Amino acid sequence: MSLHEAPAIEAKEVSLTFETADGPVHALSDVNLTVARGDFVSFIGPSGCGKTTFLRCVAALEHPTEGLLRVNGLSADEARRRRAFGYVFQAAGLYPWRTIAGNIRLPLEIMGFPREEQDRRVEEVLELVDLKGFGRKYPWQLSGGMQQRASIARALSFDADILLMDEPFGALDEIVRDRLNEELLKLWARTGKTIGFVTHSIPEAVYLSTKIVVMSPRPGRITDVIESSLPRERPLEIRDTPEFIEISHRVREGLRAGHSYE
Amino acid sequence: MMRSVLPVLTVVGVIVALWYGAAVWMNAPWARDQAARAGVELSLSELVADTMVQERPVLPAPHQVAEGLWTGVTGQKVTSKRSLVRHGWVTLSATLAGFAIGAGLGIALAVSIVQSRAMDLSLMPWAIASQTVPILAIAPMVIVVLASLGIKGLIPKAIISAYLSFFPVLVGMVKGLRAPDAMQLDLLKTYNASGIQGLWKLRLPASMPYLFASLKVAIAASLVGAIVAELPAGATSGLGARLLSGSYYGQTIQIWAALMAAAILAAGLVAIVGLLEKVVLRKMGMAR
Known part of the structure; x- marks a missing residue:
């Protein structure tokens, strides 16, 4: 497989355990995921589900204790050295x-x-x-x-080919957030980048993504991966369509299955 | 403006009043003594008047100190041995040289401590230990050792002054260089930035408020160091030498005038650093 055909992000059996004074914490457990180039993938789940940790692993800011993680067909560290991604944090x-x-x-x-x-x-x-x-x-x-x-x-x-965003609009009010989401989609369409997006808002995840990764905590793991059937062109009104509501429902079900509401 | 001036003037007024009271109380025994020897009785007003004009009072009255300061500054050519301008300049030049060395050393050490864990572990304890040794014990040794090497005048004084001033800068800059949070450091990591780039682009600019806070402490410490360095080994010029010769000959007014000159100098230096701080931080968008 040549470099250019490699998926943007490829994770196989990725696990990350932090050793703490209170014993090991399983931040990520057996994460399997393939993100194709040009995808807009959202990671959603409650705090402690490992969504941010996974994104940080992709950016080589954390290192998995087990499993294989490839970014553009390279190791995460190598990808970082080649400046393969831009990272947006929650605070500007x-x-x-x-x-x-x-x-x-x-x-x-x-x-x-x-x-x-x-x-x-x-x-x-x-x-x-x-x-x-x-x-x-x-x-x-x-x-x-x-x-x-x-x-x-x-x-x-x-x-960079990949844009990693860790709850970038989390600290903003909903009106501003709606507008920025709309702009982000336009930007994605214009640049054709692969975007990894962490959020804890269901409408945000469904509105933006081509692929939604539902995660749950203790241990941090993937409970569902939803391929969105929405078209790439998405006006804000799409959020009132039955299709949108159906996908939102499935995300909610995925969160419930992971006991995220407990 | 009036709001800030009034409390300050009140405090100054209280201090001056207390000072006059203390001068009367402390100088009265000598006045009574003199009167007894001459065989005259002093009324209370005569007694008070006498305590204000003694030549070598135990505690000079404020107006005597002010007069001593004024004649010290304006009463003669600045090249005269009695000129406070000359003595002040001698001390000031050593202070500024010591401050430059101390601040430079403090910044350099802080950078090496932040960039290298080994330096952090090996250097910091020594830096702290250095400040527990009394400067009065070290100053004569430095002067004598350097004099035996033929180095006299400004340099030994500047070294002692730097010995006092590097420490606040070191501590302040270590804190300042470590001020950037984990997120900002992570961001640089995603750019694959080198340690030097992180230092220039993030750590140094972020440390500026800490730098100026510590420079204010350091420049005052530099002045203390320069004055202390003038006390041993019989220096003949500088505010420290003026203090020392005053105490040899019981010239209390001279001592107090030199003290006041040092205090005014210190206030001026700190004010200049403060002004610089305001200008730089405002320009950097970091003013608070």
Whole structure:
């Protein structure tokens, strides 16, 4: 299998156990998952189900204690060294001493892009996240939603194949979140990236994803993987269709099966 | 403005009043003694008046100190041996040199401690131990040893001053360089950034508020170090030498005038660092 045909994320029997003072904690247990290139995959489940841990494993911020994990056909560490993914955290985490453009430039500086290339890419991603003209502003001059958009632009700036997002809109109110979800779908359509998205909101997961991974805690494991039948083009109103409600129902069932409501 | 000035003036007023009271009380025995020898009776007002104008009072009155300070600064050419400007400059130059060395050393050590676990374990205990040795015990040794090597004047004083000032900078910068949270460090990891890049792009800028807080402490400590360094080995110029010669000859007014000059110098230096802090942090968008 050549590098370009390898799935974006491939996990086989992945387990991760943290040794703590109170004994071992099974954060992930026998996770099997294949994410094709261009997929939008959401990880949903209650706290402690390992959704964030799995995403961190993909980003090589954590390392599985057992099993095989390939990212673009490479080990997670190798993929990280090749800068295969951009990571968006729950908090925007912009540097207060840099302007918005300066913040987006940060990964480009670290990766050694030439100056003109940096300028071009900053302008490009600013437009992509609808922040054109805000490059010279400082983070504190922007609202929370705009700051999070800037952090997405930062993750997009070096044009990695994979975008990993850990509850990126978790701290925002629902109205802002709806808009950002809509924009994220447009962005996904325009860039064709593979997106891994952690959330604990069922409507968010169903609205965004082509694939929904339902997880449950103690030990952290996958209880259901749902291939969405919704079309790729999704207006916000799609959330009122019977199909959407049916998928939401199945996610809820999956969560219930994992005793997530206990 | 008035709101902040009024409480300050009140406190100053209270201190000055207490000071005058103490001066009368402490200088009165000598005045009575003199009067008894001359065979005259002093009325209360005469007694009080006398305690204000003695040549070598136990405690000089505030106006005597102010006068001593004023004539020390303006009463002669700045090149005169009695000029406080000259002595102040001698101390100030050693203070600034010591501060530069101390701050540079503190920052360099903090960076090496944060970047290397081995340095953290081996260096920090020594840095802390260094501050438990009284500076008064070390200062004469440094001066004597360096003098035997032919190094005199500014350098030994600057070294002692740096000995006191590197520590607050070291402690503040270690804290500042470790200020970035796990998420920000993870973010750099996803960019596959090197340790040096992390230092330049994240840790150093994030440490600026801590740096300035510790620089304010350090510059005051530098001044103390420079003055202490002037006490042993018979230095003839500098505020410390002025303090020492004053105490040899019972010139209490001279001692207090030198003390006040040192205090004003310290306040000025801290204010300058504070101003710099405001400008830099505002420019960096980190002002609080």
